[in-house]
Structure formats: C-alpha cells, structure tokens
Amino acid sequence: MESGRKDIPDTLEVSKWAEDFADGMISHAIYNTRSKEIAEDLVQETFLSAIKNLEQFRFESQPKTWLYSILNNKIKDYHRSAFKTKTSLPVSDSFFSNDGHWEDSETPMKWEIQEENLLDDATFINIFTLCKKKLPEKWFSVIHLKYQENRSPTEICQELEISSSNYWQIIHRAKLNLRKCLDTHWFSK
Amino acid sequence: MKKLQVSCEKATVLIEQQLSGLPPKGMRQIRLALHYKICSGCLHYYRQSKLIDTLLKETPTESQSEAAFNKEKLLLRIRDLMDKK
Numbered sequence: 001m002e003s004g005r006k007d008i009p010d011t012l013e014v015s016k017w018a019e020d021f022a023d024g025m026i027s028h029a030i031y032n033t034r035s036k037e038i039a040e041d042l043v044q045e046t047f048l049s050a051i052k053n054l055e056q057f058r059f060e061s062q063p064k065t066w067l068y069s070i071l072n073n074k075i076k077d078y079h080r081s082a083f084k085t086k087t088s089l090p091v092s093d094s095f096f097s098n099d100g101h102w103e104d105s106e107t108p109m110k111w112e113i114q115e116e117n118l119l120d121d122a123t124f125i126n127i128f129t130l131c132k133k134k135l136p137e138k139w140f141s142v143i144h145l146k147y148q149e150n151r152s153p154t155e156i157c158q159e160l161e162i163s164s165s166n167y168w169q170i171i172h173r174a175k176l177n178l179r180k181c182l183d184t185h186w187f188s189k
Numbered sequence: 190m191k192k193l194q195v196s197c198e199k200a201t202v203l204i205e206q207q208l209s210g211l212p213p214k215g216m217r218q219i220r221l222a223l224h225y226k227i228c229s230g231c232l233h234y235y236r237q238s239k240l241i242d243t244l245l246k247e248t249p250t251e252s253q254s255e256a257a258f259n260k261e262k263l264l265l266r267i268r269d270l271m272d273k274k
Binding site: 018031043044048051115143146171172176179183 | 196234267
C-alpha cells in the first residue's frame with residue numbers, strides 16, 4: 001500500500017543536502033583538520049558514505065545531524081590515522097642540557113606583556129598562528145583535541161591510541177617550541 | 190650551583206600537568222615549589238606557558254573563510270554515484 005511518503009531519499013534530495021550543508025561541513029572539517037584539501041576529501045567521503053547507506057536514513061531524522069555524525073566519525077578516523085602515519089618535521093629539541101637543566105641560550109627570560117592587549121593585536125595573533133603551523137602535523141591532533149575540543153588527556157589517549165607518557169611528551173614539546181617561536185619572533189625583537 | 194630537587198626538564202613537564210588541572214602531589218609538589226624559588230627560568234616558563242594555553246584556546250585553528258568549496262564538483266559526483274546505485 002502506498003504510504004504517500006518515500007522511505008529512502010533520492011538523488012535530488014541528496015543533492016539538496018549538499019547544496020544546503022556542504023559549506024558548513026567543509027568549514028567544520030577545516031577547523032578540525034587544518035587543511036582545506038583534507039576537509040574537502042572528508043566531506044566528499046561523507047557524502048559517499050551517506051549515499052552507500054541511504055537505507056539507514058529515516059525521514060524523521062534531521063539529514064544535517066545524520067551527515068555531521070558521519071563527518072565527525074571521518075574526522076576522528078583522520079586524526080587517528082594522521083597520528084600513526086605522519087612523520088614529524090624537525091623541530092627544536094635542544095632546550096635542555098644532558099643533566100636536564102635549561103641550556104643557557106634557551107633559559108626563559110621575562111616577557112614584558114599585557115595579556116589583554118596581546119589578544120587584540122592582529123600582528124601578534126598572526127605570528128602565533130604561524131608558530132602553530134610550524135608544529136609537526138603529528139602533534140596537531142593532540143593540540144587540537146585538547147585546546148579546541150576541550151577533551152581530557154584520557155579521552156585523547158583513547159581516541160588517538162597513544163600512551164599517557166607519549167601524550168605529555170607531545171604537549172611538553174609543542175609548548176616548548178611555541179614558546180621559543182614567540183620568543184624569537186615577537187618578544188625578543 | 191644550587192642543588193635542584195627536580196631538573197628543569199622534569200619541572201616543565203610537571204608545569205604542563207599542573208596547567209592541565211593535574212597538579213603534582215606530595216613530594217613532587219614540594220619539589221616543584223622549591224624549584225620555582227631557585228629557578229627563575231622555570232618560573233618564567235610557567236607564566237609564559239599559561240599565556241600560550243590561553244592563546245591556544247582563544248585562537249581558532251584555521252580561518253573559516255578559507256572554506257570556499259567547489260560545491261559543483263561535489264554535486265556532480267553525488268549525481269554520478271546516485272545514478273550508478
């Protein structure tokens with residue numbers, strides 16, 4: 001018997017979803033991956049998965065919610081695989097001497113700053129963004145999940161399948177390198 | 190040279206854990222406090238690392254304006270896939 005309503009979306013409907021949601025999805029993916037190219041791939045893969053699994057979609061659900069849940073799973077997979085496969089770029093690793101104390105040239109000196117002014121300084125924020133981009137790709141997943149997604153260390157270790165000591169080593173190295181970069185390009189200038 | 194109870198390398202790891210809401214406990218806490226008293230480098234590191242935490246939280250990963258997406262290409266691909274289905 002005809003119900004008067006389709007159970008499975010057709011080409012036109014999926015195309016309309018792409019029209020309506022692709023821009024937002026790509027922004028969301030760029031925010032989460034730092035790369036426009038990867039974001040585009042993930043959004044395409046999301047629609048590919050959606051098309052393959054259209055039978056699972058029910059019209060009482062919101063297509064946007066369904067598509068974003070697929071995309072978020074793709075982003076999680078990306079971070080996990082990026083962490084395992086990306087090679088680290090050379091970054092400074094000579095902050096400490098053999099006995100674990102600061103090398104003379106690396107010992108932090110006082111920064112003369114007013115924090116509230118810094119956050120409003122576009123030039124400073126640009127420099128900070130460049131410093132972040134210099135960090136190895138492999139560390140980005142950890143930094144992003146911690147600071148932008150507010151995940152706990154335990155959640156991040158589970159999601160990326162890394163040990164707690166590996167997690168702290170990455171946070172520590174990333175912060176040391178960011179500090180040095182800001183010191184060189186802003187505070188010591 | 191004064192004898193430091195923890196090395197600066199170890200102290201800065203403890204600082205990161207402290208800034209993440211996992212402060213050292215017991216003897217480690219005392220050693221870190223003592224370390225701050227005699228190592229100005231680590232004290233500066235603590236303040237600077239705190240500022241970097243704020244920056245990492247407040248500055249987005251990437252400008253969302255970079256999301257100029259080739260939607261036409263995606264739509265063509267969707268239609269193609271749906272036709273094959």
